[in-house]
C-alpha cells in the first residue's frame with residue numbers, strides 16, 4: 001500500500017517505534033506528522049536500543065525521514081538526537097527533511113509548560129511532559145508561533161525573535177517562574193539556523209511528489225488516539241490530533257491520500273500521568289504487568305498504571321480513524337495469567353455504556369464489564385508464524401479482534417524486529 005498510517009490506539013507507549021520500524025522495511029519515506037519531542041519511540045536491533053524523540057523511526061532502516069509541518073519541533077533535541085545517531089554509525093542527516101512550516105519550541109516554552117501546569121488546580125493538572133509542546137502549540141494558534149521558515153528568514157528572525165522571547169519571559173514572570181536568559185536563549189535559537197538550513201524544505205511539495213511517484217510512505221503517529229485533543233480523555237490529553245485526523249493538517253497531503261490505517265495496541269493497557277484508566281488493575285495483576293512489561297516511563301522512570309485490554313475504548317478509536325487493522329504488541333507479557341479479561345462495556349450508576357463517553361466524570365466512575373477468556377502458559381518469544389501460536393493465545397487474539405471489530409494484522413511477541421508475526425494466514 002503506498003500510504004500507510006500507523007498510530008497509537010491507547011494511551012501511548014504501545015510499541016509504535018517497533019511497529020513502524022518493522023513496516024518501514026518496505027517504505028521509502030517515514031513521516032512524523034504531529035506531536036514533538038514528548039514522544040520516545042523505542043527500537044531494538046539486536047544488542048542496540050534506540051529511543052527516538054523526533055527522528056522518524058524508519059530512518060534506521062534506510063528510509064527517508066520527514067518531520068512534517070504538524071510536528072512541534074525542538075531543534076536542540078533533534079540536533080542532539082542526530083548527533084547521537086551519527087556517533088552510533090547512522091548517518092541520518094542526508095535522509096532527513098524538516099518542514100519549513102514546522103513550529104519551533106522556543107527556550108521559554110518548556111519552563112512555561114511546567115509553570116502553567118503547576119499553577120493549575122491539583123485535580124486538573126495534565127502532568128505534561130514539560131517539553132514545551134503544549135505552550136508552543138498554544139502560541140501557534142494565538143498567531144505567536146515561530147516557524148522554521150521564520151527562523152531561516154534573516155528579516156523575520158530579526159523582527160520577531162526577541163519580541164517573542166520577551167513575551168515568553170513576561171508570561172513566566174506572571175506565573176512566578178524563573179525567566180530565561182535572553183542572551184543565551186537568542187544564541188541558542190541562532191545556532192539552529194546552521195543546523196536546520198540544510199534539512200529544511202517544502203515537505204508538502206516533497207510528499208506530494210513522492211506520492212505521485214508511487215513511493216511507499218509510512219505516516220508515524222506519536223502519543224495516541226485516547227490522548228487526542230478532540231477525541232481523547234480531555235483535558236488529560238496531548239495538544240494534537242494523534243490519529244488520522246492529524247494527517248492532512250500535519251503534512252499537507254490531501255485527506256484521501258491514506259490507503260491503509262493501522263493502529264498499535266498493547267494486549268493490555270497502560271497509562272502514565274493524570275487521567276482516567278477505567279480498566280486499571282491496582283492489585284497483583286497490575287503489578288505483574290508492570291514488572292513483566294517494564295512499564296516505567298522511559299525518561300522519568302515513573303511507574304505506569306496497568307490494566308486489562310479495553311475493547312470499548314478501542315472500538316471508539318477504530319471507528320474514529322477508519323482502522324483497517326490492529327498491530328497487537330506485548331502479548332508475551334500475558335503468559336501465565338489466567339483468566340485474561342477483556343473489557344467489553346462500562347457500567348456507571350447501574351447503566352451500561354457501550355460508547356466511549358465525553359464526560360470525564362463518567363469515565364472516572366466507569367466500572368468495566370469483562371469477558372473472560374482462558375490464559376495461555378507457553379512462552380511466545382520464539383514463535384515466528386501464526387500457525388505456531390499456542391491455541392489459547394490465538395483464541396485470545398481472536399476474542400480481542402471480535403470485541404474490537406477489526407482484524408489483528410500484526411502480532412508482536414517481543415521487542416526485537418524479528419519477533420513480529422504477520423497475521424491473516426491462519
Ligand code: GDP
Pocket residue numbers: 008012013014015016017018039040041042043044293298329330331332333412413414415416
Ligand atoms: P512507543 O512510544 O509506542 O514506541 O512505545 P515505547 O517505545 O515507549 O514502549 C514500548 C516498549 O515495549 C519498548 O521498550 C519496546 O522495546 C517494547 N516492546 C515493543 N513490542 C514488544 C513486545 O511485543 N513484547 C515486549 N515484551 N516488549 C515489546
